[in-house]
Amino acid sequence: xxxxxxxxxxxxxxxxxxxxxxxxxxxxxxxxxxxxxxxxxxxxxxxxxxxxxxxxxxxxxxxxxxxxxxxxxxxxxxxxxxxxxxxxxxxxxxxxxxxxxxxxxxxxxxxxxxxxxxxxxxxxxxxxxxxxxxxxxxxxxxxxxxxxxxxxxxxxxxxxxxxxxxxxxxxxxxxxxxxxxxxxxxxxxxxxxxxxxxxxxxxxxxxxxxxxxxxxxxxxxxxxxxxxxxxxxxxxxxxxxxxxxxxxxxxxxxxxxxxxxxxxxxxxxxxxxxxxxxxxxxxxxxxxxxxxxxxxxxxxxxxxxxxxxxxxxxxxxxxxxxxxxxxxxxxxxxxxxxxxxxxxxxxxxxxxxxxxxxxxxxxxxxxxxxxxxxxxxxxxxxxxxxxxxxxxxxxxxxxxxxxxxxxxxxxxxxxxxxxxxxxxxxxxxxxxxxxxxxxxxxxxxxxxxxxxxxxxxxxxxxxxxxxxxxxxxxxxxxxxxxxxxxxxxxxxxxxxxxxxxxxxxxxxxxxxxxxxxxxxxxxxxxxxxxxxxxxxxxxxxxxxxxxxxxxxxxxxxxxxxxxxxxxxxxxxxxxxxxxxxxxxxxxxxxxxxxxxxxxxxxxxxxxxxxxxxxxxxxxxxxxxxx
Amino acid sequence: xxxxxxxxxxxxxxxxxxxxxxxxxxxxxxxxxxxxxxxxxxxxxxxxxxxxxxxxxxxxxxxxxxxxxxxxxxxxxxxxxxxxxxxxxxxxxxxxxxxxxxxxxxxxxxxxxxxxxxxxxxxxxxxxxxxxxxxxxxxxxxxxxxxxxxxxxxxxxxxxxxxxxxxxxxxxxxxxxxxxxxxxxxxxxxxxxxxxxxxxxxxxxxxxxxxxxxxxxxxxxxxxxxxxxxxxxxxxxxxxxxxxxxxxxxxxxxxxxxxxxxxxxxxxxxxxxxxxxxxxxxxxxxxxxxxxxxxxxxxxxxxxxxxxxxxxxxxxxxxxxxxxxxxxxxxxxxxxxxxxxxxxxxxxxxxxxxxxxxxx
Ligand code: SF4
Numbered sequence: 004x005x006x007x008x009x010x011x012x013x014x015x016x017x018x019x020x021x022x023x024x025x026x027x028x029x030x031x032x033x034x035x036x037x038x039x040x041x042x043x044x045x046x047x048x049x050x051x052x053x054x055x056x057x058x059x060x061x062x063x064x065x066x067x068x069x070x071x072x073x074x075x076x077x078x079x080x081x082x083x084x085x086x087x088x089x090x091x092x093x094x095x096x097x098x099x100x101x102x103x104x105x106x107x108x109x110x111x112x113x114x115x116x117x118x119x120x121x122x123x124x125x126x127x128x129x130x131x132x133x134x135x136x137x138x139x140x141x142x143x144x145x146x147x148x149x150x151x152x153x154x155x156x157x158x159x160x161x162x163x164x165x166x167x168x169x170x171x172x173x174x175x176x177x178x179x180x181x182x183x184x185x186x187x188x189x190x191x192x193x194x195x196x197x198x199x200x201x202x203x204x205x206x207x208x209x210x211x212x213x214x215x216x217x218x219x220x221x222x223x224x225x226x227x228x229x230x231x232x233x234x235x236x237x238x239x240x241x242x243x244x245x246x247x248x249x250x251x252x253x254x255x256x257x258x259x260x261x262x263x264x265x266x267x268x269x270x271x272x273x274x275x276x277x278x279x280x281x282x283x284x285x286x287x288x289x290x291x292x293x294x295x296x297x298x299x300x301x302x303x304x305x306x307x308x309x310x311x312x313x314x315x316x317x318x319x320x321x322x323x324x325x326x327x328x329x330x331x332x333x334x335x336x337x338x339x340x341x342x343x344x345x346x347x348x349x350x351x352x353x354x355x356x357x358x359x360x361x362x363x364x365x366x367x368x369x370x371x372x373x374x375x376x377x378x379x380x381x382x383x384x385x386x387x388x389x390x391x392x393x394x395x396x397x398x399x400x401x402x403x404x405x406x407x408x409x410x411x412x413x414x415x416x417x418x419x420x421x422x423x424x425x426x427x428x429x430x431x432x433x434x435x436x437x438x439x440x441x442x443x444x445x446x447x448x449x450x451x452x453x454x455x456x457x458x459x460x461x462x463x464x465x466x467x468x469x470x471x472x473x474x475x476x477x478x479x480x481x482x483x484x485x486x487x488x489x490x491x492x493x494x495x496x497x498x499x500x501x502x503x504x505x506x507x508x509x510x511x512x513x514x515x516x517x518x519x520x521x522x523x524x525x526x527x528x529x530x531x532x533x534x535x536x537x538x539x540x541x542x543x544x545x546x547x548x549x550x551x552x553x554x555x556x557x558x559x560x561x562x563x564x565x566x567x568x569x570x571x572x573x574x575x576x577x578x579x580x581x582x583x584x585x586x587x588x589x590x591x592x593x594x595x596x597x598x599x600x601x602x603x604x605x606x607x608x609x610x611x612x613x614x615x616x617x618x619x620x621x622x623x624x625x626x627x628x629x
Numbered sequence: 630x631x632x633x634x635x636x637x638x639x640x641x642x643x644x645x646x647x648x649x650x651x652x653x654x655x656x657x658x659x660x661x662x663x664x665x666x667x668x669x670x671x672x673x674x675x676x677x678x679x680x681x682x683x684x685x686x687x688x689x690x691x692x693x694x695x696x697x698x699x700x701x702x703x704x705x706x707x708x709x710x711x712x713x714x715x716x717x718x719x720x721x722x723x724x725x726x727x728x729x730x731x732x733x734x735x736x737x738x739x740x741x742x743x744x745x746x747x748x749x750x751x752x753x754x755x756x757x758x759x760x761x762x763x764x765x766x767x768x769x770x771x772x773x774x775x776x777x778x779x780x781x782x783x784x785x786x787x788x789x790x791x792x793x794x795x796x797x798x799x800x801x802x803x804x805x806x807x808x809x810x811x812x813x814x815x816x817x818x819x820x821x822x823x824x825x826x827x828x829x830x831x832x833x834x835x836x837x838x839x840x841x842x843x844x845x846x847x848x849x850x851x852x853x854x855x856x857x858x859x860x861x862x863x864x865x866x867x868x869x870x871x872x873x874x875x876x877x878x879x880x881x882x883x884x885x886x887x888x889x890x891x892x893x894x895x896x897x898x899x900x901x902x903x904x905x906x907x908x909x910x911x912x913x914x915x916x917x918x919x920x921x922x923x924x925x926x927x928x929x930x931x932x933x934x935x936x937x938x939x940x941x942x943x944x945x946x947x948x949x950x951x952x953x954x955x956x957x958x959x960x961x962x963x964x965x966x967x968x969x970x971x972x973x974x975x976x977x978x979x980x981x982x983x984x985x986x987x988x989x
Contacts, residue, residue, distance in 0.1 A: 289959035299756035303723035310727030467712035477715030
């Protein structure tokens with residue numbers, strides 16, 4: 004692994020294949036913004052990248068405390084990478100709290116850039132440093148750059164005559180300027196972006212640009228930063244790329260689904276971390292005929308979406324785990340009435356309020372079973388930020404083809420993480436408008452709202468306003484065909500089984516296995532956002548000579564038809580998950596195939612090295628006793 | 630960014646619903662399902678009134694939708710040959726909101742009860758009212774839980790002895806009309822199940838009102854709360870209790886207008902008309918918020934008085950009209966292009982890229 008900064012070399016930038024940078028500071032220091040902007044620079048330069056924002060749930064945690072530390076990690080490279088990186092090679096810390104909270108993650112020999120102005124006795128004591136780490140030799144194993152970022156920024160901004168507080172707030176742009184210089188990043192984009200962002204307050208735009216340039220110039224002119232680095236553009240598959248977060252990709256997937264299936268989109272949603280950005284994004288996209296409804300609560304959000312679906316819209320509700328708990332009964336109503344509905348769960352740490360800003364995959368069994376009665380529904384999970392677009396289109400396809408609610412399981416890492424997205428070509432999204440029922444389908448011109456399509460078992464979508472098709476639906480058990488209330492035991496038995504058969508019969512693509520050498524006897528399977536860490540860990544194991552295969556579930560209900568075959572082919576099946584083994588439980592229950600579970604619930608994704616290490620013992624063949 | 634003024638015209642409740650030229654009858658609105666309320670249940674009278682009232686709206690039957698929650702009255706949609714949804718407990722106003730926002734061509738009714746609307750679904754009711762979604766909400770108030778066999782409800786009088794309160798209920802009841810007014814409802818009315826003419830008059834006004842209309846219907850549950858409104862029905866007792874209001878008319882009631890409503894402090898009181906100067910008799914003004922609230926306070930849990938008719942009716946833009954107008958405004962902008970949305974502002978191209986996979 005390349006690590007910058009050990010031997011200064013003058014002259015041209017030193018080539019690196021990949022680097023992980025982490026910006027860390029107080030929640031008020033603008034670290035997310037700084038990270039985002041550096042990401043945009045890397046994207047514009049053509050690097051592959053992956054990001055991991057990490058911030059407290061409190062909006063303004065007490066200043067300078069460990070609880071208030073916010074960080075943003077960016078991994079960028081000249082080849083295709085899979086994760087935001089395990090450990091930073093470069094750590095930028097804006098105060099002692101950020102140093103304390105992040106130092107143990109810094110790679111040995113890594114570069115540490117510190118804003119010395121914040122290393123006051125008071126700030127050090129606040130987080131329990133007995134002596135100043137910048138002085139006491141405890142940072143000897145790192146390349147430390149002591150930069151008085153705050154005072155350099157305020158000095159540079161003094162001629163602009165803006166207040167001290169405002170001037171200090173620009174120190175994050177100083178840090179960005181410095182890092183942009185170190186990594187030979189293009190700078191015009193950032194200056195343009197600052198002018199746009201602060202178009203209404205040109206003096207603030209100017210202050211930030213001056214701070215940014217000051218940081219850049221500081222790197223260029225100071226002896227201590229003798230070396231710059233260069234990470235070349237990545238050789239990704241041909242195409243046009245942009246950088247995108249999971250929540251944005253998911254929102255775009257909803258818009259594209261509406262256009263594709265010829266349905267107006269109606270989103271009923273209640274604000275909740277980390278799903279709110281989907282609501283924000285869609286509320287800006289009304290020009291695509293999207294209606295967004297910020298409901299009085301989670302239940303109203305899904306209920307309004309069900310009402311809209313009854314009326315012939317693409318009903319969508321977006322939330323996180325606690326919201327799914329509240330929506331369960333209404334989702335059951337959609338199962339029972341057989342209305343198409345997209346339910347998005349951006350998972351976070353649980354149970355209860357749990358860890359709102361941290362990631363976890365612990366809602367799988369809730370998605371699967373979290374409703375009263377036999378209430379099956381399809382489950383689809385994106386595996387990365389950009390994949391959220393395709394996964395959403397797929398979930399909606401299933402919803403409208405089979406007249407069923409579909410649960411789309413994203414998570415915090417996907418939602419806030421970003422990566423390059425190879426954009427679909429025009430024509431990749433053919434329009435296949437949904438056909439509503441228009442004609443009676445029963446004897447003597449009657450309409451049977453629960454007469455099923457023989458192939459899909461879907462019921463017709465007959466919307467109010469259609470002459471001759473007036474009918475009543477509801478949560479009570481309904482008679483096959485007519486939909487009238489029925490308490491008949493045989494009918495209930497039939498209806499429960501037919502609803503299950505409909506979901507079991509949803510066609511999903513086969514499970515792909517990646518086994519480059521074709522000799523693997525261990526299979527690592529996952530779902531959702533563990534795709535990146537599993538892929539990276541598996542690459543490491545292969546490089547060490549372990550034959551290991553990877554497969555990743557996008558469809559968790561129903562499982563792909565070849566699942567049992569795939570799982571049986573391997574001596575060992577290992578399932579890493581950010582929960583206590585929910586997919587492992589499902590696979591064992593469904594297919595009676597023993598699997599090894601690797602679990603983590605720390606609110607953070609698996610690191611590639613961490614996972615490789617945990618997988619290694621499982622690669623060994625058991626000794627065969629003589 | 631400041632909000633965009635959408636400058637909407639004032640419309641009636643049915644103005645975007647397709648009209649029906651053919652003559653319709655009650656039986657056209659009657660489904661083939663057998664009605665299964667208990668004998669003597671007040672719901673029968675309301676159903677009959679609604680079946681004969683719907684044809685008078687002259688709108689397409691298929692553009693009429695009834696959404697209900699859970700409870701005895703929530704079976705209502707099954708008995709009407711319109712579109713309908715018998716949903717889950719308390720959520721009908723939220724479901725109807727999604728439907729009304731997306732379908733201006735529908736006349737959307739909500740059928741709910743005191744438990745459904747005021748207990749489990751209280752939140753949805755108040756928010757539908759404050760948003761002023763174009764819905765007509767029929768709140769059947771029988772002051773008891775019927776479907777679950779007789780527990781007290783949020784409108785039961787204090788001290789009510791029921792299966793769940795053998796020593797008498799403790800909690801103070803809601804006054805649904807006061808609640809609706811407090812929730813900024815633009816239309817609030819009340820009627821009695823057995824009063825076909827009065828009920829029809831209020832329902833008609835409610836349906837033609839553009840916005841959320843709440844109609845509280847006093848409904849008898851002979852099985853679990855028999856005769857709960859008898860004091861308002863029996864002529865000897867109702868005479869001094871039943872106050873019917875009409876916009877623009879002086880509020881007098883009883884035989885030959887024996888009683889009158891007058892102002893008292895910040896509220897209202899009832900006085901013998903003979904003892905009141907004619908100019909002191911309150912004239913009903915359905916646009917007067919304070920008057921509507923004061924009228925609602927004349928009806929207490931002991932039913933000493935009960936005000937019927939349209940208590941409040943004011944025009945305010947509806948949420949659904951505004952929501953559609955925002956979307957239309959944005960659509961007319963003509964900038965909706967999926968390609969440019971997906972591409973955003975910063976893209977880069979990769980050509981003939983050979984993907985190498987070094988170890989990560
Ligand atoms: S229990 Fe009461 S409200 Fe319910 S159907 Fe019977 S009489 Fe009517």
